[in-house]
Each structure stands twice: as C-alpha cells, then as structure tokens.
Amino acid sequence: MLSKPHKTRSNSAEKFQNLVLSWFDQHGRKNLPWQQNKTPYRVWVSEIMLQQTQVSTAIPYFERFLQRFPTINQLAKATEDEVLHLWTGLGYYNRARNLHKTAKIIAASHSGQFPATQLLLENLPGIGRSTAGAILAIAFEKKAAILDGNVKRVLTRLHAITEWPGEKKTTETLWKMAEKYTPSHRVADYTQAMMDIGATLCVRGTPRCTECPFQKTCKAHQLGIAKTLPKKKVSVKIPTRQITLLIFVLNNQYVLLEKRPSSGIWGGLWSLPETAYTQSTDSLRKAARALIKRPIDKIRLGEQFRHTFSHFHLEIQPALISLKPSRGKIMEADQQIWYNLLQPDTVGLPAPVKTLLMGLNK
DNA sequence: AAATCGGGGCG
DNA sequence: CGCCCAGATTT
The missing domain is CATH 1.10.340.30 (Hypothetical protein; domain 2)
Known part of the structure; x- marks a missing residue:
C-alpha cells in the first residue's frame, strides 16, 4: 500500500x-x-x-x-x-x-x-x-x-491579537484559528x-495565567499584555431616559399589565402602563384617567430607580394609583390583564416590573 | 460606572 | 453587507 x-x-x-x-x-x-x-x-x-x-x-x-x-x-x-x-x-x-x-x-x-x-x-x-x-x-x-466570547478571549491572548476582535477581518482570523485548532x-x-x-482561567480582568495550560505558549502572557486583551471597543456614553410607570391597584390584589409589542425592548412581555416622566399628582391623574375609566382613590409616588440597557439608562418613577374597590366582574381589554398578585399568571415580566410587583406583595 | 455577550433585522 | 439593537450581571 x-x-x-x-x-x-x-x-x-x-x-x-x-x-x-x-x-x-x-x-x-x-x-x-x-x-x-x-x-x-x-x-x-x-x-x-x-x-x-x-x-x-x-x-x-x-x-x-x-x-x-x-x-x-x-x-x-x-x-x-x-x-x-x-x-x-x-x-x-x-x-x-x-x-x-x-x-x-x-x-x-x-x-x-x-x-x-x-x-x-x-x-x-x-x-x-x-x-x-x-x-x-x-x-x-x-x-x-465555535467562537463565543470565551474562545475569542483565549485566542486573542494566545496569539496576542491587538486589533479589536469586532473588526470583520479580525473576526475572520479568529474563526480560521478556531477551525484549525x-x-x-x-x-x-x-x-x-x-x-x-x-x-x-482566561477571564477578563486578571487572567490566572499561572494555572493556565497555555502558559508557556501564550503570546500575550509572554509579552505581559494578557490583561489588556482583547482590545475594547471605544466606549460610547449612553443617554438616560426617564419614564413613569403606572401601578393601578384594584381591590388590593390586582395590578393592570399591558402586553408589549413583540419587537423592541421587553418584546412580548407584560409590563406596567407607561407615561411621560412626571412626579406631579395632577398630571398623573390626567394620564391615569386617559388609560382607565375606574374611579381613582389615591395616588402616591414610589421611589425612583434606574435600570440600564445596552444603549441607555432608564430612570423609572413608579406611581401607585389605588382604584376604588370594585365588586363586579373585572373586565380586561385586549392586550391587557389584571395581574393577580396572590396567584400570578404564567407570563413574562421585565425584571424591574417583577421587582416592583414583588414589592407590592410585602 | 463600565464591560460583557451571539444573533436578528434593517436599509 | 455594515450597522444598530437588546438586559441583567459582574467587576
């Protein structure tokens, strides 16, 4: 042969x-x-x-x-x-x-x-x-x-790739290496x-090079630049937006939620009705009346907090709007639910909304 | 406060 | 194809 x-x-x-x-x-x-x-x-x-x-x-x-x-x-x-x-x-x-x-x-x-x-x-x-x-x-x-974040970090250090890995050419180089290995x-x-x-081991921040199997072969380690790789994208300052979330509470048990559009932020999740940022009771009363016909009992502001997305900060001002108790059947419009705090529906909630609702239960 | 992370969608 | 977008956690 x-x-x-x-x-x-x-x-x-x-x-x-x-x-x-x-x-x-x-x-x-x-x-x-x-x-x-x-x-x-x-x-x-x-x-x-x-x-x-x-x-x-x-x-x-x-x-x-x-x-x-x-x-x-x-x-x-x-x-x-x-x-x-x-x-x-x-x-x-x-x-x-x-x-x-x-x-x-x-x-x-x-x-x-x-x-x-x-x-x-x-x-x-x-x-x-x-x-x-x-x-x-x-x-x-x-x-x-594969070329996930972990492998990218390992390969950029192993070969001391100093270009930003997001560059098309650099990404292609990394894929070639990943395939070769x-x-x-x-x-x-x-x-x-x-x-x-x-x-x-090869974590961002300070890698544990002394425990790493590539210690002898890693170019970045040899050059003493492992900590600085992969190169970061030039950071951009992200803007801050402010909104007020309305927490309509009915019979001390139900909170009004609305389904969000399937694309964009919190797509397909059930969230609290949202209105332009305000802390004024008068404008809250107006916004509330535009959204719901039930009589309002009292309005009070919750503590403002911040939620951060990849490209903006969201300052959230919660507003509790207690409604006068209702005895009859509670009607729900399309894309709306009265979320039962005692028997929660199996629906998706944005993390800050979940936090707010859990806070109400205490 | 900044960095992170793979894929979808749009023009 | 290039560019923008998405969320919570870790550092």
Whole structure:
C-alpha cells in the first residue's frame, strides 16, 4: 500500500489539542446540568441560555425550563407567554421567542428530531454560526468550531491579537484559528474545555495565567499584555431616559399589565402602563384617567430607580394609583390583564416590573 | 460606572 | 453587507 511517511512529531494544532484535553480531564466541568443525560435538545437550550448569560445564572433557569418542557415537542406545544414566563429575568427575550419558534419548526418539519448539519442548524431562528458549531460538537460529536466570547478571549491572548476582535477581518482570523485548532477526536470535550478555560482561567480582568495550560505558549502572557486583551471597543456614553410607570391597584390584589409589542425592548412581555416622566399628582391623574375609566382613590409616588440597557439608562418613577374597590366582574381589554398578585399568571415580566410587583406583595 | 455577550433585522 | 439593537450581571 502506498502511504506517506508517518509523521513522528505532532503539529502545533495537535499539541494544542492535547494540552486542552488533558486540562479538561483534570479540571474541566463535567457536572453541569446540561452535561447529564446529554441530548441535542438539552444542549441547544443550554447554549441559547448561555449566549448572553453566565453559567451560574443560567443553571436554575435551565432546571426549571427542562422540568416544565422535558422534550422539544412539549416546548413546541407551549404558549409564548409561558415560555417568556420561564425566561423572566434572563433578558434578551428574543432568545426565548426564537427558542419557541425553532421548537415548533423542528416538531413540525423534522418530526421532533434535531438536524445535525451546520447549514440546517444555522437556518433555525436564534442559531448562528457559533451556536450551530457548539450543538454539532457537544451533542453530535461532529467536528465543528465555535467562537463565543470565551474562545475569542483565549485566542486573542494566545496569539496576542491587538486589533479589536469586532473588526470583520479580525473576526475572520479568529474563526480560521478556531477551525484549525478544533480536533476531530473528542470534539465535545475539547469544546467544553475551551469554554471552561475562558470562563475560569482566561477571564477578563486578571487572567490566572499561572494555572493556565497555555502558559508557556501564550503570546500575550509572554509579552505581559494578557490583561489588556482583547482590545475594547471605544466606549460610547449612553443617554438616560426617564419614564413613569403606572401601578393601578384594584381591590388590593390586582395590578393592570399591558402586553408589549413583540419587537423592541421587553418584546412580548407584560409590563406596567407607561407615561411621560412626571412626579406631579395632577398630571398623573390626567394620564391615569386617559388609560382607565375606574374611579381613582389615591395616588402616591414610589421611589425612583434606574435600570440600564445596552444603549441607555432608564430612570423609572413608579406611581401607585389605588382604584376604588370594585365588586363586579373585572373586565380586561385586549392586550391587557389584571395581574393577580396572590396567584400570578404564567407570563413574562421585565425584571424591574417583577421587582416592583414583588414589592407590592410585602 | 463600565464591560460583557451571539444573533436578528434593517436599509 | 455594515450597522444598530437588546438586559441583567459582574467587576
């Protein structure tokens, strides 16, 4: 048989993989909830949750989500409100809506079976190049690269890449590296290990280089610039907006909520009626009367607080508007609910709204 | 107070 | 394709 002479010395990618895999065997995380009973469905849900959320935050959400929706078909049958309910507090609610959409697609068009190619996965809502790679590698043991925030940080330091990683060219370079290093053997462990190294050793701020398996090879460490990488995007000051949120309280038990449009901030969540910022009782009375016909008992201001988004600060002035008690049936308009504080509906709430409502219960 | 994080959507 | 947008947590 004709064959090329066998290489006796492993190349640099193989050396790298061996470092990563033996680090994983000794230090990698192997007991995360989604690493037990590993199915494509569980891996997918975890990857979506982890897109913008740290492991420790995601764990309780993952447990509750899987408890309620053990299979993708059960998720597909759920209402969007219930999916958003389980997502309340996690943020980026588009992720939850896309998760639901994708479950419906897979239940209907793939007979409940997760597709296992890069192209099919990337065509599903909420799954891009990196998440598709993670599902292929972790759930299917298929050779596929990921480039999440952790891997980006590891690679920029390893190669001392000083350009901002958001540059198109730099991102492409990083993807090329990620692909070059990805092994065909034990790719699930490798992928988990890279995320673990990024999350526990190669952290932003001060990396723990002395404990790192790449200590000898890391360019940034050699140059003493690990701490300064990846280069930050030039920061922009974000503006502050002010609003007043109206808390209509009826019979000391019900609070009026309105469903927000499905796109934009808090898309699809149930929020408090909003009005232009004011602290004047007179204008609050006017705004309240425009929104509701019931007679007002009294109005008082809550304590103003701040909620920050990626691109603006929101100063929230809560206003409690107690309504005169009502005995008859309480009517709800379309896109409106009287949220029962004692028996909360299973709907999604923005984090500050949830905080406000919990405060009322005390 | 600043930084973070992957993907969707729009022009 | 380039650019803008989304939320809560950590540092």
